[in-house]
Amino acid sequence: MHGKQSLLGAVLLVASVAGCARHGPEARQAPSPSTTTVYVARRVRTLDSERPIAEALSVRAGKVLAVGGRDEVVASAGEGARVVELGDATVVPGLADAHGHLAGLGQSLAAVNLEGTGSRDEVISRVVAAPATAWQGDWLIGRGWDQNDWPEKAFPGRAELDAKLPKTPVVLERVDGHAVWVNGEALRRAKITRDTPDPAGGRILKGPDGEPTGVLVDNAMELVGAVLPPATEAQREAALAAALARCAEVGLTEVHDAGTDLRTFRLLQRWDKEGKLPVRVYAMADGQGPDRETYLREGPYQGKMLTLRSVKLSLDGALGSRGAALHAPYSDEPSHRGLLLLTPEEYEARVRAFMARGFQVATHAIGDRANTLVLDTLVRSAEATGTREGRHRVEHAQVMRLEDITKLGANGFIASMQPTHATSDMPWAETRVGAERIKGAYAWRKLKESGAPLAFGSDFPVERPDVLLGLYAARTRQDAEGKPASGWYPDQRLSGEEALEGFTVGAAYAAFAEKERGRLKPGMDADFVAFSVDPVEAPVAQLLKAQVKLTVVAGTEAYRAP
Known part of the structure; x- marks a missing residue:
């Protein structure tokens, strides 16, 4: 991708992939607007210059009510407030991913996962052992390969796929979403031949013999995308x-x-x-x-x-x-x-x-x-x-x-x-x-x-x-x-x-x-995350092993670690 909408459309998912999500998400069970919840942690990092570090914050009706020391926040919350102890966690303002692809992420959870493959042979092995979820109609779908991770660092070709899957159309999306590796059957169904010209903004890679190699770049991917069977709602x-x-x-x-x-x-x-x-x-x-x-x-x-x-x-x-x-x-x-x-x-x-x-x-x-x-x-x-x-x-x-x-x-x-x-x-x-x-x-x-x-x-x-x-x-x-x-x-x-x-x-x-998000201060949206380490001051190596303990969106717990 690196910003381009994924080629593959919605990949076929069976119940085992999406689990309880197969019928869509459940309605959010928001707390009563009159309920006050106090979250207490080792540290609350607010990014508010007036009070950058605190011990607790209180939440009501989807907004931050108060931020400060544990005792003062609990006292201001009044009788009947719910107190959630987060222990050694560090709370930070809600984290936003400013550039992601939701549909593409969903698709990647079902396709053959080719991330981290160290060679063409490893890619082929994973494709041959594809899970049932990786089929879209009678097409086999994968994503995540990167030729830069392989010893030869050169684009692959259709011959390797044809040797194992000669009659099944195969489409393998590169990790950045800007190229696909396909086999001969996929080229045939897309009617891509040696005489097919490069579309504007795309490349059909061809070998010394003039035949398509099986790698399509950018707008050329649409030639295959046009013949993929659509997914159901x-x-x-x-x-x-x-x-x-x-x-x-x-x-x-x-x-x-x-x-x-x-x-x-x-x-x-x-x-x-x-x-x-x-x-x-x-x-x-x-x-x-x-x-x-x-x-x-x-x-x-x-x-x-x-x-x-x-x-x-x-x-x-x-x-x-x-x-x-x-x-x-x-x-x-x-x-x-x-x-x-x-x-x-x-x-x-x-x-x-x-x-x-x-x-x-x-x-x-x-x-x-x-x-x-x-x-x-x-x-x-x-x-x-x-x-x-x-x-x-x-x-x-x-x-x-x-x-x-x-x-x-x-x-x-x-x-x-x-x-x-x-x-x-x-x-x-x-x-x-x-x-x-x-x-x-x-x-x-x-x-x-x-x-x-x-x-x-x-x-x-x-x-x-x-x-x-x-x-x-x-x-x-x-x-x-x-x-x-x-x-x-x-x-x-x-x-x-x-x-x-x-x-x-x-x-x-x-x-x-x-004015609503990005910091934790009274009146702003109650969006925050609790980590097992302080992401600002912890030794950097700890970030790789840290855990998300709690995700709260508009005062509602969207995720809690088991």
């Missing part, structure tokens, strides 16, 4: 419910859903009206496909736990599949500069249309050329539409020229970034762009110093939705083994509090909700 419900439950489990109180298709949005609307959303959803309308016309006609939406105020556009592909649009050629493929998924003219037309309709514009931009185009277009279009205060967002802001980093901050745009992308990509990113361009890549500190608000997320299911991993990556720029020892370009590391602010204060600002 029940299957979509199961996938989405499982994804929402997973988010609450890892400590998320809100998700910015990057590119919500219309069917998913209608389902979220229904569940919101029925009181069934366990976490808040800040939806970004899918501005890439045909659903955009409906979103433009209907305009923004505000429900109880669901907001639609943003639109998601994708300008280029991903760095790992060499689809990111660069000013100069790739250092490891001198004949290629990446792909633009929309022409600059079409992109600007969509930006202006959505701005004029009252939408915040959030654009996926990975390569430096894409980032330049996004910034120049946003500046012109915001001026023309009178939306300079629209908090428009650059999703990923991954490889940027230094002058564009300055421009992003100077214009008040939001840098919506994913810390774990840096630690996942660091083994090969410099090979793609070279020693000079890497200085403006994954540059959180440079962007922060430019004045740009940082809103942090994970881009799940490209990365795991576990916020603790993002906090670890932001503080260390290291992998789970602590490598490299000093961190990868360690001058771009953030402090523990700065990392936490990216998932709280920054994400709330990016959703126009800084």
